[in-house]
Amino acid sequence: MKVLVIGAAGMVGRKLCERLAKDGRLAGRAIASLDMVDVVAPTAPAGVGFAVTTAAVDIADPATAPKLAAARPDVIFHLAAIVSGEAEQNFDKGYAINLDGARWLYEAVRQEHLRSGGAWRPRLVFTSSIAVFGAPFASTIADDFFHQPLTSYGTQKAIGELLLSDYTRKGFVDGVAIRLPTICVRPGKPNAAASGFFSNIIREPLAGHEAVLPVEDSVMHWHASPRAAVGFLLRAAEIDGEAIGPRRALTMPGVGVTVAEQIEALRRVAGERVVARIRRQPDAAIMKIVAGWPTRFEAKRATALGFKAEASFDEIIRAHIEDELGGRIA
Amino acid sequence: MKVLVIGAAGMVGRKLCERLAKDGRLAGRAIASLDMVDVVAPTAPAGVGFAVTTAAVDIADPATAPKLAAARPDVIFHLAAIVSGEAEQNFDKGYAINLDGARWLYEAVRQEHLRSGGAWRPRLVFTSSIAVFGAPFASTIADDFFHQPLTSYGTQKAIGELLLSDYTRKGFVDGVAIRLPTICVRPGKPNAAASGFFSNIIREPLAGHEAVLPVEDSVMHWHASPRAAVGFLLRAAEIDGEAIGPRRALTMPGVGVTVAEQIEALRRVAGERVVARIRRQPDAAIMKIVAGWPTRFEAKRATALGFKAEASFDEIIRAHIEDELGGRIA
Numbered sequence: 001m002k003v004l005v006i007g008a009a010g011m012v013g014r015k016l017c018e019r020l021a022k023d024g025r026l027a028g029r030a031i032a033s034l035d036m037v038d039v040v041a042p043t044a045p046a047g048v049g050f051a052v053t054t055a056a057v058d059i060a061d062p063a064t065a066p067k068l069a070a071a072r073p074d075v076i077f078h079l080a081a082i083v084s085g086e087a088e089q090n091f092d093k094g095y096a097i098n099l100d101g102a103r104w105l106y107e108a109v110r111q112e113h114l115r116s117g118g119a120w121r122p123r124l125v126f127t128s129s130i131a132v133f134g135a136p137f138a139s140t141i142a143d144d145f146f147h148q149p150l151t152s153y154g155t156q157k158a159i160g161e162l163l164l165s166d167y168t169r170k171g172f173v174d175g176v177a178i179r180l181p182t183i184c185v186r187p188g189k190p191n192a193a194a195s196g197f198f199s200n201i202i203r204e205p206l207a208g209h210e211a212v213l214p215v216e217d218s219v220m221h222w223h224a225s226p227r228a229a230v231g232f233l234l235r236a237a238e239i240d241g242e243a244i245g246p247r248r249a250l251t252m253p254g255v256g257v258t259v260a261e262q263i264e265a266l267r268r269v270a271g272e273r274v275v276a277r278i279r280r281q282p283d284a285a286i287m288k289i290v291a292g293w294p295t296r297f298e299a300k301r302a303t304a305l306g307f308k309a310e311a312s313f314d315e316i317i318r319a320h321i322e323d324e325l326g327g328r329i330a
Numbered sequence: 331m332k333v334l335v336i337g338a339a340g341m342v343g344r345k346l347c348e349r350l351a352k353d354g355r356l357a358g359r360a361i362a363s364l365d366m367v368d369v370v371a372p373t374a375p376a377g378v379g380f381a382v383t384t385a386a387v388d389i390a391d392p393a394t395a396p397k398l399a400a401a402r403p404d405v406i407f408h409l410a411a412i413v414s415g416e417a418e419q420n421f422d423k424g425y426a427i428n429l430d431g432a433r434w435l436y437e438a439v440r441q442e443h444l445r446s447g448g449a450w451r452p453r454l455v456f457t458s459s460i461a462v463f464g465a466p467f468a469s470t471i472a473d474d475f476f477h478q479p480l481t482s483y484g485t486q487k488a489i490g491e492l493l494l495s496d497y498t499r500k501g502f503v504d505g506v507a508i509r510l511p512t513i514c515v516r517p518g519k520p521n522a523a524a525s526g527f528f529s530n531i532i533r534e535p536l537a538g539h540e541a542v543l544p545v546e547d548s549v550m551h552w553h554a555s556p557r558a559a560v561g562f563l564l565r566a567a568e569i570d571g572e573a574i575g576p577r578r579a580l581t582m583p584g585v586g587v588t589v590a591e592q593i594e595a596l597r598r599v600a601g602e603r604v605v606a607r608i609r610r611q612p613d614a615a616i617m618k619i620v621a622g623w624p625t626r627f628e629a630k631r632a633t634a635l636g637f638k639a640e641a642s643f644d645e646i647i648r649a650h651i652e653d654e655l656g657g658r659i660a
Binding site: 091134144145146147148149150152155158159162163165166169170246247 | 421464474475476477478479480482485488489492493495496499500576577
């Protein structure tokens with residue numbers, strides 16, 4: 001079993017590779033090798049029982065994907081992307097990385113598939129996003145709600161999904177696109193992303209720092225932990241393609257909670273002393289952006305296909321404390 | 331008012347140009363010039379009161395669109411496409427014409443818009459298709475049903491819609507994508523398209539010829555006449571962009587009828603003598619293809635925005651007799 005991870009230096013990509021190193025297996029088979037690539041050279045996980053290569057590559061360069069496909073990996077994880085804010089600010093770069101990067105990859109797989117006489121047809125897992133949906137929404141968004149993104153990032157992800165379904169339907173690749181919820185609690189430092197506060201108000205208080213909450217307590221959003229995101233990727237790699245059917249993009253399950261419910265969960269898990277580190281400072285600009293975001297999804301198809309998120313926001317917080325804080329609250 | 335029609339040699343493009351020649355106006359303004367292009371040089375309509383140019387161009391060539399945009403037309407109709415059957419058989423050609431052709435056009439408009447300092451921002455009307463939808467369907471398909479095409483053609487059109495909405499949202503162009511129903515009655519000779527029989531069973535009997543019906547009478551489909559299609563294009567050129575909102579793709583209204591209802595309408599309009607020329611000859615392959623097609627749409631948004639189809643299939647037949655047969659039935 002040969003595995004390729006594109007975007008292996010990102011937060012989720014890194015955690016995925018660490019998990020692959022720990023498990024030594026994927027989709028029921030032993031891993032023989034792992035190729036990790038990203039725009040900067042990723043770091044190989046420690047204590048790996050199989051061959052690992054790391055490389056810095058530019059996926060916007062059409063010459064990159066044919067080289068990656070030539071190794072004929074059994075499973076390809078395509079996680080590399082320019083994030084939403086940057087894709088919105090830099091139109092050309094967003095399309096070059098998020099759209100062309102995916103398309104060159106699919107096309108390189110198709111060409112290598114044809115060169116193999118049809119023998120090589122890898123599972124390709126593409127990380128899409130709930131940004132493929134745009135307001136106005138129903139209160140709970142069904143699996144057949146249409147994608148009408150309101151950002152360039154969401155547009156690029158929606159196109160990546162459509163292309164992957166078509167390449168899969170034609171038999172060139174065996175694709176699965178998974179639409180990730182907002183990843184929470186995101187480890188690391190607070191960043192300027194409009195969605196950053198969802199993680200900040202949990203991570204910073206748990207670490208003993210103050211966090212700013214820029215929106216109303218009533219804002220609802222759709223969350224999954226980094227641990228759950230890695231679980232989605234592993235499930236997407238092993239699932240039977242026939243069982244998915246022709247609609248190859250799946251909205252992942254998650255935990256739909258309001259900010260008030262996030263804070264209540266934090267109180268239950270870590271106490272009032274930690275909750276007191278959240279400071280309310282309304283920001284009209286962020287409130288406006290967030291008002292256009294989706295809230296809660298049915299995710300019936302993905303759930304039926306065995307994708308599992310946390311059952312509660314308490315669990316999401318506990319996963320963060322275990323995975324990032326060594327079990328300790330400040 | 332300068333007008334550009336890309337795909338002006340096709341059936342709908344030709345009828346659109348004839349109508350523009352007859353009206354001399356579009357969106358309330360006098361037409362000063364009309365540029366007609368297609369993969370073969372289109373024929374200019376007779377008796378035109380404004381300047382007309384015709385040219386053969388290749389829209390899959392990235393060098394073509396910048397030349398077309400350089401003339402800064404006020405309204406661009408983009409009708410050029412490889413049809414569904416050909417896009418399915420020739421994967422590369424379908425993507426080159428239907429996806430890249432549209433994308434090069436949008437990008438050329440963006441570059442020319444930027445060169446104009448933002449002053450030039452044309453209305454761009456893109457003909458999409460109900461092929462952006464894929465089975466399984468609700469019995470009546472709402473405007474927020476998601477696009478999950480089951481053909482490469484439908485995928486390419488869905489991507490063209492997504493890109494047009496994003497380029498419009500960013501202010502580079504003022505786009506409107508219209509999803510045309512199956513055009514019926516299509517003039518000309520019977521062709522091999524799987525949908526051909528919907529027109530054949532009306533057109534051929536009216537002309538004194540036998541027609542083959544390869545499916546059950548219970549098959550339902552969504553129709554509009556060529557005359558209505560031209561009306562949709564004219565409306566899409568004049569409509570207020572702000573009124574459309576960010577969801578720039580509109581499912582056009584149409585007439586949802588079963589084959590039995592088509593035949594009943596033919597009987598009412600032309601009599602039993604004409605209906606008797608339809609010969610039933612079930613074709614399992616065509617029946618299977620047609621089973622995956624959408625049936626009937628709400629088209630609430632387009633109707634509210636003033637797009638008008640025929641009120642009945644009788645009207646569709648009468649439009650054909652007037653427009654194509656000079657009022658005479660064989």
